[in-house]
Amino acid sequence: MSQIFKQGLVCPLDKNNVDTDQIIPKQFLTSVSRDGFAEALFYDWRYLADGAANPEFVLNYPQYQGASILLTRANFGCGSSREHAPWALQQYGFNVIIAESFADIFFNNSVNNGMLLITLSKTNIELLFNRCAQGPQQWQIDLASQEILFGNNAAMGFNIDPDIKQRLLSGLDFIGSSEQLNPQIAAFEAQRRANLPWLG
Amino acid sequence: MGQTLYQKIYHSHVVGKLNASTDLLFVDRHLIHEVTSPQAFSGLKLAGRAVRRPDLTFATMDHNVSTQRRSLDAAGETSRKQLEALAANCDEHRIPLLDLTHPDQGIVHVIGPEQGLTQPGMIIVCGDSHTSTHGAFGALAFGIGTSEVEHVLATQTLPQQQAKTLKVEISGDLPEHVTPKDVILAVIGKLGTAGGNGYVAEFCGSAIRGMSMEGRMTLCNMSIEMGAKAGLIAPDDTTFAYLKGKAHAPQAEHWDAAVSYWQSLHSDADAVFDKTISLDASSISPQITWGTNPEQVIAVDEPIPAPASFSDDTKRQAAERALQYMGLSAGQKLTDCAVDVVFIGSCTNSRIEDLRAAASVVRDRKVAPGVRALVVPGSGVVKRQAEQEGLAEIFKQAGFEWREPGCSMCLGMNDDQVAAGQRCASTSNRNFEGRQGRGARTHLVSPAMAAAAAIAGKFVNVARLEGAAQ
Ligand code: SF4
Numbered sequence: 001m002s003q004i005f006k007q008g009l010v011c012p013l014d015k016n017n018v019d020t021d022q023i024i025p026k027q028f029l030t031s032v033s034r035d036g037f038a039e040a041l042f043y044d045w046r047y048l049a050d051g052a053a054n055p056e057f058v059l060n061y062p063q064y065q066g067a068s069i070l071l072t073r074a075n076f077g078c079g080s081s082r083e084h085a086p087w088a089l090q091q092y093g094f095n096v097i098i099a100e101s102f103a104d105i106f107f108n109n110s111v112n113n114g115m116l117l118i119t120l121s122k123t124n125i126e127l128l129f130n131r132c133a134q135g136p137q138q139w140q141i142d143l144a145s146q147e148i149l150f151g152n153n154a155a156m157g158f159n160i161d162p163d164i165k166q167r168l169l170s171g172l173d174f175i176g177s178s179e180q181l182n183p184q185i186a187a188f189e190a191q192r193r194a195n196l197p198w199l200g
Numbered sequence: 201m202g203q204t205l206y207q208k209i210y211h212s213h214v215v216g217k218l219n220a221s222t223d224l225l226f227v228d229r230h231l232i233h234e235v236t237s238p239q240a241f242s243g244l245k246l247a248g249r250a251v252r253r254p255d256l257t258f259a260t261m262d263h264n265v266s267t268q269r270r271s272l273d274a275a276g277e278t279s280r281k282q283l284e285a286l287a288a289n290c291d292e293h294r295i296p297l298l299d300l301t302h303p304d305q306g307i308v309h310v311i312g313p314e315q316g317l318t319q320p321g322m323i324i325v326c327g328d329s330h331t332s333t334h335g336a337f338g339a340l341a342f343g344i345g346t347s348e349v350e351h352v353l354a355t356q357t358l359p360q361q362q363a364k365t366l367k368v369e370i371s372g373d374l375p376e377h378v379t380p381k382d383v384i385l386a387v388i389g390k391l392g393t394a395g396g397n398g399y400v401a402e403f404c405g406s407a408i409r410g411m412s413m414e415g416r417m418t419l420c421n422m423s424i425e426m427g428a429k430a431g432l433i434a435p436d437d438t439t440f441a442y443l444k445g446k447a448h449a450p451q452a453e454h455w456d457a458a459v460s461y462w463q464s465l466h467s468d469a470d471a472v473f474d475k476t477i478s479l480d481a482s483s484i485s486p487q488i489t490w491g492t493n494p495e496q497v498i499a500v501d502e503p504i505p506a507p508a509s510f511s512d513d514t515k516r517q518a519a520e521r522a523l524q525y526m527g528l529s530a531g532q533k534l535t536d537c538a539v540d541v542v543f544i545g546s547c548t549n550s551r552i553e554d555l556r557a558a559a560s561v562v563r564d565r566k567v568a569p570g571v572r573a574l575v576v577p578g579s580g581v582v583k584r585q586a587e588q589e590g591l592a593e594i595f596k597q598a599g600f601e602w603r604e605p606g607c608s609m610c611l612g613m614n615d616d617q618v619a620a621g622q623r624c625a626s627t628s629n630r631n632f633e634g635r636q637g638r639g640a641r642t643h644l645v646s647p648a649m650a651a652a653a654a655i656a657g658k659f660v661n662v663a664r665l666e667g668a669a670q
Contacts, residue, residue: 016514016517016518017393017394017493017518019493019630019632021611021630021632021633021634021635022632022633022634025634025638026611026612026613027613029235029263029613030235030264030276030278030279030281030282030613031278031282032238032239032242032281032282032285033238033239033242034239034242034243044633044634044638049620049638073514074394074514075393075394075397075427078393078394078427078493079329079630079632080328080329080611080630081236081327081328081329081343081344081345082235082236082345083236083239083327083345083346083347086345101394101397103394103397103427104397104398104427104429105329105342105343105344105345108344108345108348109345109346109347109348112345112347112348113347161221161361162219162220162221163218163219163220163221163222163361166219174347174351174359175247175249175350175351175354175355177218178218178224178351178355178357178359179354179355181215181216181218181224181357182355184215184216184224185215185224185226185252185355185356185357188215188226189226189356192226196458196461197454198450198451198454198457198458199228199319199322200255200256
């Protein structure tokens with residue numbers, strides 16, 4: 001049975017090594033709130049020095065307005081650990097990112113916010129960029145069957161860690177599920193105090 | 201089969217299993233700072249959760265602080281609010297905080313080791329990617345996001361999956377004027393910025409054994425720049441000597457037991473790594489980045505490579521774009537390029553040894569006309585020591601600005617920024633587009649190389665700077 005996890009318009013960002021300083025520059029990190037980062041997304045690329053939208057940046061193209069799936073290349077999200085990066089992407093509207101690879105911390109941060117990050121081979125990423133070159137794309141993601149559906153029965157499979165898949169499908173509370181191990185945590189603390197008393 | 205150091209630390213911290221491949225690990229030390237913690241504290245409050253182990257949590261102010269004046273409002277209104285939020289959260293949850301009134305305040309990755317909070321065998325986390333620095337002590341230390349900060353505050357644990365292991369073997373002796381910064385830049389150049397993705401790297405070999413703790417920290421600090429989850433160095437007598445007597449290190453009655461435990465923390469002789477790379481230290485020259493990611497690096501006397509020389513087309517495109525942003529062209533020599541700004545600081549290179557290396561180049565010389573040069577010590581401890589040793593005086597007399605501790609121009613969250621189009625010789629760790637200011641052009645170098653650039657007014661091989669001090 002097919003079940004659509006997410007669907008939407010795809011925006012292709014044809015770049016490697018997009019770092020979190022690009023996703024959200026530092027001047028937006030002084031906020032103490034979790035909201036209000038959509039405008040800051042890709043700030044230095046998205047806006048010209050005078051604050052006007054940069055017509056040459058793909059996010060500003062008319063055909064990609066309202067996109068919710070981001071297609072990009074290798075090592076996306078490298079650099080700083082700032083969770084403001086996935087917050088900005090999500091608040092802008094992206095809840096699926098497809099790339100050749102992701103930096104570790106960015107990957108975890110995104111998953112912890114319920115975003116789906118799909119890793120594909122270089123060849124498959126190339127095929128997806130080719131599709132986008134033919135015109136705006138609306139794709140559906142079936143997480144249960146691990147497929148990207150292009151319409152007309154065309155699809156591409158993807159791999160995902162089973163634990164992450166389970167978390168995304170069930171929407172489990174990140175902290176809550178660890179708290180179920182509270183007795184084990186207490187036991188670990190007691191043992192640690194006995195064996196390595198200087199650690200406190 | 202034996203275990204690697206990483207595997208030993210990982211296994212000794214498993215509290216329980218969460219899922220088929222996910223373990224819950226206990227966290228020995230949680231370091232926090234103003235930028236990545238406020239949303240975690242609000243999350244706790246919203247869910248009605250307490251901080252489980254405030255005694256294992258430690259806070260500092262660093263990213264946002266002004267390095268001109270030690271005052272909360274010196275870096276602007278929104279920064280002040282964020283610093284005040286940290287102080288209020290630490291107060292409410294009884295978390296120790298080195299605030300701006302504390303003489304030891306500084307960059308989180310400088311003060312952790314200085315205070316003895318960083319110890320071998322620990323799992324250390326912080327909402328900051330350069331937490332990898334602490335791996336220099338044989339601790340498993342890595343950066344986390346704000347949701348994870350909240351998770352650690354609430355449970356003192358973190359869900360983890362086992363990473364792959366990478367062995368980085370550095371043999372031989374470092375040539376004169378070649379520093380740990382040059383070693384790590386050379387390793388990143390070889391492996392690439394994503395080469396370590398999914399791995400924990402362990403640095404070993406004779407060159408590592410000969411390094412001071414400061415040098416090892418510089419090395420581990422930048423292991424994140426090759427994509428590694430963490431960098432590790434097995435603890436040895438150098439490590440123990442550094443820790444002895446530090447405020448939070450094991451005290452007299454526990455010291456011997458702690459050391460004998462620490463001595464067990466090394467990869468077994470028959471441990472198998474998933475990947476190994478080796479480098480001969482004696483083949484490394486002073487390094488400098490020419491592009492906009494740390495793998496775009498060359499020896500300072502080499503010409504900038506032509507994009508066409510990269511067989512991988514993604515690397516070729518990245519090189520083309522980087523040259524455009526940096527205002528450079530293939531074949532050009534960086535030793536022909538003038539610098540506008542010199543920044544000596546950051547959690548990579550702001551420790552006493554870094555300042556000594558820079559000062560030995562600067563001594564009895566002057567900063568070239570038109571160059572803005574600043575030294576930002578990593579902590580109050582470093583600053584005091586540098587003043588006592590006369591290093592501050594050497595810098596000031598040469599025309600350097602001598603600042604208060606903080607992250608400063610490493611990321612320019614305060615007013616220490618590089619202007620668009622300006623070229624900066626920086627001892628920090630990231631040369632990303634716009635990192636030091638919109639349009640800023642960053643070249644990563646060692647402290648000695650940065651100092652030499654300040655004096656020459658252009659990039660220069662420190663080994664060739666006329667009459668360079670030893
Ligand atoms: S000095 Fe730079 S890299 Fe280090 S913690 Fe501060 S901002 Fe991050």
